[in-house]
Amino acid sequence: MPEAVSLPAPTAPDPVAIRATLINRRDRLAALPQAATATRVASLLSEIDAALDRLEGGHYGACSRCDGSVEADRLAADPLATVCLDCLNEGERRALERDLETASRVQAALLPARDFANAAWRGHYAYLPYGAVSGDYVDVVASSEDLLVMVGDVAGKGVAAAMLMSQLHAMFRATAAPGLGLGEMMQRVNRLLGAATTANAYATLAAARLRADGSVELCNAGHASPLLLSAQGVEPLPADGLPLGLFAEAEYSTRTIPVGAGEGLLLYTDGLSEGRGPDGCELGVDGLRSLLGGSPKDAPAGLVELCLGAAASHRGGAPAHDDLTVMALLRAR
Numbered sequence: 001m002p003e004a005v006s007l008p009a010p011t012a013p014d015p016v017a018i019r020a021t022l023i024n025r026r027d028r029l030a031a032l033p034q035a036a037t038a039t040r041v042a043s044l045l046s047e048i049d050a051a052l053d054r055l056e057g058g059h060y061g062a063c064s065r066c067d068g069s070v071e072a073d074r075l076a077a078d079p080l081a082t083v084c085l086d087c088l089n090e091g092e093r094r095a096l097e098r099d100l101e102t103a104s105r106v107q108a109a110l111l112p113a114r115d116f117a118n119a120a121w122r123g124h125y126a127y128l129p130y131g132a133v134s135g136d137y138v139d140v141v142a143s144s145e146d147l148l149v150m151v152g153d154v155a156g157k158g159v160a161a162a163m164l165m166s167q168l169h170a171m172f173r174a175t176a177a178p179g180l181g182l183g184e185m186m187q188r189v190n191r192l193l194g195a196a197t198t199a200n201a202y203a204t205l206a207a208a209r210l211r212a213d214g215s216v217e218l219c220n221a222g223h224a225s226p227l228l229l230s231a232q233g234v235e236p237l238p239a240d241g242l243p244l245g246l247f248a249e250a251e252y253s254t255r256t257i258p259v260g261a262g263e264g265l266l267l268y269t270d271g272l273s274e275g276r277g278p279d280g281c282e283l284g285v286d287g288l289r290s291l292l293g294g295s296p297k298d299a300p301a302g303l304v305e306l307c308l309g310a311a312a313s314h315r316g317g318a319p320a321h322d323d324l325t326v327m328a329l330l331r332a333r
């Protein structure tokens, strides 16, 4: 998450919410007509009762095979889970891998083309999930008047974050319209996301409307500062809005930035700026500024490659620890 806004990380599930979910499921099962599924229904009912007992006893979320805990994001997706990832047996592990492969294909199908352009702008992005799926969100919506681009970061990791990312995708696709102001669009998505998800689910996001006249309308919901790549140097454009999905009444203001011919913008997630080196320090916005300050800005793909190379060399050969997305946008000369 960006330094601009400090938020709690997704934590252990709320017992009140878990109890309500479990009781709701029990009621639904109990209401089913007696049928051939009776045996399975009976066993599900007893699993639900056992989960309620664990909740009463204060050991809900404990792994039944070791001293550890079941991961919070897996409990949120399956409140009956009783085994932590490390303790899954071979068959359970294969089933989980198949789910991840499916989720990965679903996610890949949502990604826009890597290269995109209109009369005034060219763009390119890289999207590198940390695991099989990513909690990063990237989208490009082209209309006859402008290009709408978005780079965001959903709280959490893994399948739960990926599912939230696909909800965001659907919400923006349903909301984006050429005549609609960027701030209004963000307000609608904020309300939709808040209504559709749990209290722990939110996303930071930077959105930019790239107009054919070369100007850029920018709206930033608590996301890592986009960088303006201008003739004067590299300038961070800090967040001024709250993350999406937290407060239904949040308002989103936008700013219009003049971008000169041959100048551009860099949008990214904290997987780029907060990637740590062997000494524990982050690449940081300053690292990105000095990297991009002296570089030629003639191709968006070249700028993206430059950032990925810098992130990899900053890690000193260690693998990445977070999802990483970086998008470069250049105005035609």
Ligand SMILES: [Zn+2]
Pocket (backbone or CB within 6 Å): 063, 064, 065, 066, 067, 068, 069, 083, 084, 085, 086, 087
């Ligand atoms: Zn375990």
